[in-house]
Amino acid sequence: MSRHRHGLVALALLLASLPALALPSFTEVRAAHRPSDAWLLARDGTPLATRRIDRTVRRLPWVPLREIAPTLRRAVLISEDKRFLEHAGVDWQAAAAGAWNNLRNERTRGASTLSMQLVGLLDAESRRKGRRNLLEKIDQTATALRLERSWSKDQILEAYLNLVPFRGELEGVAAMSRALFGKWPEGLDEQEAALAAALLRAPNAKPDVVARRACGLLKEMRRETLCGDIDAVAAVTLGSVLHRVDQTSQLAPHLAVKLLTQPGQRVKSTLDAELQRVAGESLRRHLGALEKRNVEDGAVVVLDNATGEILAWVGSSGDLSEAGEVDGVTALRQAGSTLKPFLYGMAFERRDLTAASLIEDAPLTLATGNGLYAPQNYEPDYRGWVSARTALAGSLNVPAVKTLVRIGADDFAQRLRRFGFDSLTERGDWYGYSLALGSADVSLLMLANGYRTLANQGRWTHVRATPDGKVAPCRGGACGTFSGKPQRAMSAAASFLIGDILADRAARAGTFGLESWLATPYWSAAKTGTSKDMRDNWCAGYSRRFTVAVWVGNASGAAMHDVSGISGAAPVWREVMDWLLRGDVAGRGRLSSVAPSPPAEVIARTVRFDPVAGGTAEPSRREWFLAGTERNVVRAAQAKSLARIGYPAAGTVIALDPDIPPGRQRLPLQLTARGEAGWQWHMDGKPIGRADRPGRWLPQPGKHRLALVDEKNVELDAVAFEVRALRGRRQNN
Template sequence: MVVTARRHIAAVLFAATTALLAVAPGVAHAVPSFGEVQQSFRSSDAAMYDRHGELIQQLRLNPNERRLSWIALEDVSPALRNALIASEDRRFYQHSGVDWSAVAASAWGNLWNTKTRGASTITMQLAGLIYDDLRRKSSARSMTQKVSQVFIAQSLERNWRKDQILEAYLNLVSFRGELVGVHALSRVLFGKHPSGLNQSEAAIAVALIRAPNAKPAKVSERACSILKEQGAPQECNGLQGRTELVLARATAKGEISGAATAPQLAPHLGRKLLKDAGKPIYSTLDAATQRFASDSLRRQLSALVDRNIEDGAVVVIDNASGDVLAWVGSSGSLSGAAQVDGVQALRQAGSTLKPFLYEMAIEKKWLTAASLLDDSPVNLATSAGLYIPQNYDRQFKGLVSLRTALGSSLNIPAVRTLVMVTPERFFQRLQTLGFNLRESGDYYGYSLALGSADISLLSLTNAYRALANQGRYSGVRTATNDPRVTYQQTMDGGASFIVGDILSDRSARARTFGLENALSTRIWTAVKTGTSKDMRDNWCIGFSSRYTVGVWVGNASGAPMWDVSGVTGAAPVWQEVMQYLHRQSGSQEPAKPAFVIAQPVQFENQLEAARTEYFLPDTSQRVLQVAKSGEIAPMITYPTAGMLVAIDPDIPPTHQRLRFTAQGAKQGVWLLDGKPLKAAGKKSADLGFDWMPWPGKHKLVLQDTNGVVLDQLQFEVRGALVRPPEGKSLKSKVSFSGR
């Protein structure tokens, strides 16, 4: 009689629901496919793997929920699947989304106020997990929500397979606290993969579905009931103690027990790649190289702990592919600012920009590797006052070849070379090499030769990679699905080869560093160090035939180090990493481009040892010919381009003068606004000419005696002056001789 009544109630409920669906089409939802639901799933923990598939980094993305990767149904323990169906939906494989018999039983129980099993099927619960507006909140669902849930459940059953419904449910259902999905549940509470859950663990897991926040005793009681229904009452022995232990783990946010804990090998690159990742990322990193570089950096900084240094970074790039093989952003626990990424942080470059400056001078055929440069005191007028560069050791070497000046990292020859190249031209070249400097060349001025610009370790290392590739520049890759790099010829191949040869020359660097130092390797390498002002930054960047390695050490706070240079700070790490990379293979010296000429040279008064030197076409000296002094290209040194001059109203106009100066020209003519200037009462003038300033915008030109323009610029004078006396001209012609 009771069974017949329940069947009648079920038939009535089915007819009523059908009628509601017919008259309320607005409650219907467009049911997504299984693939769409799976694709939209986002793990709260993004995983990064190395190029070989080794897990190297995990990052928590969602602080409110803990979801791990989607788990296929075949990877879920059969014990859990059986416990779920036994507890939540016994007729799961028979019904078509709604178990009308269970609905009738629930209605009958409500009628007689007796407790019955819930009528919501797994498929109906899944509808509430897919659509947030159907999710059960603190209050009961409305009639419209219930009807929608029935409609969606039936639609799911028509379009999805039973195994897909079960798989989606197990990945989307909440268990306890922040834990969502069977993968997070298994890893956090049981410290194992979902495939390894046993019968009692499965019962505890399913018991949490109905009462996620219940006390351990209640969860244990519910789990024991499930075990008894499955014919395993013996599993109830000691179940409460196990339940209390397991549920205690749910309160420890941010940690995953057991095998899921990933080594945090690359936290900085991990944050960069995983912050918006919806699926695992396969990086270009090599886990073994990453470990070695990190360990090497920590060993070196531990040895320098008494020198006020705690931070560092290392980058390794494959020359051919542009793949980043190591990205060590900090020294980890040794650092007080371990979250700062030293690979991308902007720091002053020091002497590490000099190779690109000399490459440009060689490329333009203004200098050669054998050209002699003057390492002697120099004062350069700038719009901000006199610029007086100094060498690192505050000594002067006199005439030195470009090879020696670069190899030994002499400052004054580099500044003299920048006077010839000009800061703006050099700035533009650095931009094409990916430095993305924030200011203009004129902003940095002549100090740009000594690395006054702020750059990142990544951009600097990749620019050296362009030297390794004989002038071909490309971006880098950090993920295996990034597009392959595209090269562009940014620097001259021959000039890049010559600069690389200089950087590999032990003899060239001997005057500053000696023959044996941390820059010397058992394989062919080209390397340059740099130290910024007040010893705040140490750099060592260099390349072999296969890899380019960059190292920075310093303090993230910007505090200066104590008596630490690039050779003693960053270079030991660079050498260790480079030797590790070539532990099983050598590094071949790059082949000389066919158009580069190799010729012997000798120097006057044995200034430097005779040697074979490399030259670009039309720049070589003959055998035994003395290499002549490298002359600074003719250029105006004062005023500077764009300079703004203000007339002082408190000084009589006749006592105010603006002195024009130039370098590199033996004879020439000044022209101001198209008119030649003449020094009254002088037969000739030296490189300087005193001009009485006149308000307005002016164009200053320096010509040789044949009328060829050597240099030109524009500047402006502001202030009020009376007009010059009638018939008096301030513009005439003069020739001059260089010093």
């Protein structure tokens, strides 16, 4: 035996002189450690969500040695390296015994120390190949000797426990402890520690094999009494069902998917952790109450008006939904009546309307390229002559369509893009008159920032999800909302008028009643919307400090059963807004929200409404006007004020079909109101017929200008459109 020891001493001297593997410092190894997950943090650092990025391994953050149970440290040393605290990297006694037993052809326990194993874990190439040849083993041994001279014993043990594979994809003590035992490493008891240490020799061994090895370790630890139920514990622990490795509450999983891209990331967001929780709970609670009405999904966004920071991002109803992974914040959906404030604001800004202007709410039919369009109100009745204030606050459809006719669909579409609705990629005539009623697809985030723009006196700026704004969750209906230069989307005066109308509970009482979810005890401006067939409903609104937007529907697009914006999304909107402003005992102070002061170009007048045919229910009141548009008496508009070219719309492109006789392709020329005697149509500067009766024109290829002129040859309206001739179709023989 002494000859072998002398030989081993000589070998040690030789190893010390050999070039060895590059050896990083302990600090470098710990700094390079990357968990397989990434973490999304709230603005105060509270974890909001985790996302698994690296699918090849399951690894959690580095665990200091002081946070690893002494029971596990002891079990590992007994299992892997009994003389770890005594040797200098190589256990020569174990190596000598191993060599002697090899000469006698006896099976022996390996002599690889923790230091040697750690060198193998640090060597990525050797880990990839799995097995090492003799020269590589010699190199590893030499490096282990160097490791012991530069690292402390505690550092070696700490690094080993954080890097060693335990079972399957589980790497490191943290992932092993969380997955197998549902606890952090500091809480492992002796039985659990023995099972964990027994895995190191054969990480994927069957539970009964691991149990026998663990029992052997317990006996060496003089705790053999714990062997009684070790088989059952091993069977449960190593079964197919693992504990959830990371217990971070998944409060913002949809934003996490968009922001977290690299293993080990810890991205701080602008979200408020408590608000995120409150908004999610409110959404799920109210959706639960609507369970029998075929609705399961929803989303909530909260913005800080001044900074554009996103304070809450609830993408779905979670386990209430069959498509919980779909992000309702960025999904594109039909906006319903939530686009009406931007339409009326544009009409006010252009001085086509005032808040007191009367618009007739009566059955309407308009000709389009796809046939007749006949908008109807949500309620199956009509109000007659109503003011623009009442029409917007009460969300009447026919007055909104008539307003769009005055504005022009293409001009309105362009204005919506200035508000950040970059999902509107087509010309206005593609959407047609239904654009007034929200036929365009928008995202909840776009809508929220559009309303925030109204709250900020018509000035659009982008939002941000991280404090510095450098990381943007640019996917789906979100990209344009996170970038772009600040711009004026609407005048401050027109934005003030819209906010005042959306805050007017008396104006909306005819549709929603005086005490609805929108009637807050503080100043707020809000609007609901419901898309066709009740597939989506919305509520968006703002106080002086915050903007809240809510969508309720089904990710599948299925229609809800009798759920409107006021019954679906509005209760969530109100509850979240109340929470933001009321304060609480946890230190959040109560916030006030008072009506904003009017800009200098907005003046107040007391107006009365002259009776009109059919009567009007609008009483005298004090009204806001843009300077120069003020009136003391409001009368129903005459034909010259109401008449516009209804069809063809500006920018329309008409295609002639060569297989249809020309006489059957005549173009209808229509007005939005009844024309007067003496009015005429002019096509490209030439009269083509009377305009006080329905007219039809034989279209000619090319670009044309259609004008409406009165009896004094004064032009009242004009549109430009184009006619294209299609090539003849190939005839079948």
